[in-house]
Amino acid sequence: MNKYLGHLENYSAHVDDVGLSFYKGSYTLSGLRIWKKDRAEIQTFINVPKLEVSLLSHLAIDKKWFVGVDIYEPRLQVIDSVLPSHQQFGESLPWCEILNRLVILNIESLRVRDGILLFQNYDYRKPVQISVSKINVSAINIHNTEGVRKSLPSRLNFSALVQRGAWLRGSFDFNGSTSLPSFYGQIRLDDFQLTRMNNVFILYGPYSFRLGSVSLFSRIFVNSGNIRGYLTPFLQNIDAVKMLWNNRISQGYLADAVKAFGGIVLDNHTTQRLKGRRYAFQGQMVAGEEPWKNFWSTIRNGFIPIYPKKPIAMKKKHIVAEQIQELDND
Template identity: 25%
Template structure:
């Protein structure tokens, strides 16, 4: 019995022992998977990257074009100038200004293919061609041209067989090709026009320099109801200190342009023209002044107007420096007497007036060539008549 009690006691002790539960190890938590980007977000991301790539590509392309374009344009301009019959041309380089929509041509020269004429027909230090932004507000896409120190040399060769006038071929068309837009505005700074005769004795070199000119609204982008919409203003200084002023209005959109132009050249010191007078009239001026007034009108192909030269305070014979040729002295004496007889004694001046008349409406006739011929003949006749006939 004792033994049994002992066993029961052991059983009670055993039953009073609490066994701690064994905690099972939990598996390591996995990182939540990143949710997939929505379709629109992915597309936006692709387009953003594509846009950045396009900008970079465009920037590289523009830089490359900016570097290469001047060389390409220079080559193109030189080829264009060399396609003018009877002339050869060149430029030294081109500058591109993309933000202005403009480019600049440096040292444009156009030369006659004749070794007897040693000066270029056209020599322009700088030509700036650009988009006329102001005209865009009027709905017109036109261009501006500004010429810096342009020179035009009319000339006669040493042999006398060739002249350089620009009228024997239409050299203006290739020049216009250099401007991709219709030209609406032209401005000139420091221009010069000369006439050189390498055949005469003595050689002749007369000029008008320091020319400032402005021609506006050539393409009639404004004032569309005006008959002569383009305005012209020219000023300059001639050989012998004369003052030049030209004012006019034009309409170059017609097949034969209409125009109304008035010009005056005043206070030219006549001794400065002695090379011309000696070569063509065999006289020298000791002193005197020369004025020239002109009025030119062209309407529907018909030219009208006048050229009026005026000689003042004339003295032909310099008794201190007589010409060794007695015939020249005799001729100058006769001319001096005739001038004295026919001069306006109250004003001490001699004048004549040459009427301008001609037609430009022939389809075979070059407008500028014909007009130039009419004016040249009138000016030479007017100058000669004033000295010899009056």
């Protein structure tokens, strides 16, 4: 296994130990690490202390064997930068091939326990960091061995803590046997304090918040490449500062999302309503492209051009526009 993992194109990988349990019908991988070849091994992109694969012997169907996978305390570290050589997104990793090597049978259930995702950018002297911790994911009936007679027979639930202050939760019904993603789901973020991400808003905005919180609710439906859904933000007690700074990062999915959110906040300042307004998005995936990259591109193209110019959910909202020539006057 290490022999194969050592021949990835731009990344190195290593597994410390492989344990077998014939009584449980399982095997365990300990100390899985993947890192860029031009960096030290301690600067891992992926770190998985323990991955356990258990045979589901009662699900032997048509000579196919199915397994359940439990991933314990995984850590994923993503790095962004204006310099491509400093970036770490894992785009060149053959994800499916690596997974097929680590788990040689069909995955019927998947659980992620207490994971961590870190997004970092060190271009600015006050580093940008987005922390998503306590990630718990449960996916069941992935190959529909239960014989559920629905177009979306499988189920995924997740929860995570964003910036150690707000819970992000979601649930999805999906069909894992289709060539293009097919699912219906909803996501909600509860009472996130915006000042916790000011370094992100400054570098990718550029704007920042003196005060305010946001809650989000979204639903999305994907069928045969057609994507449609909506996003409803609820903003409270907003005090935002628009900044004039030419060194912002303007490309990438995060930059687009921050720009769209800034448009929602900074372009709307006349309403005192707490009730949120629904913003719809839709698009069509292109056949032949990599499915999930295609999916996110479609979301971007469907939503970013129509970020709102009219009032949305606000309460005690106050916008202050300032001309700030320096990013940091400290």
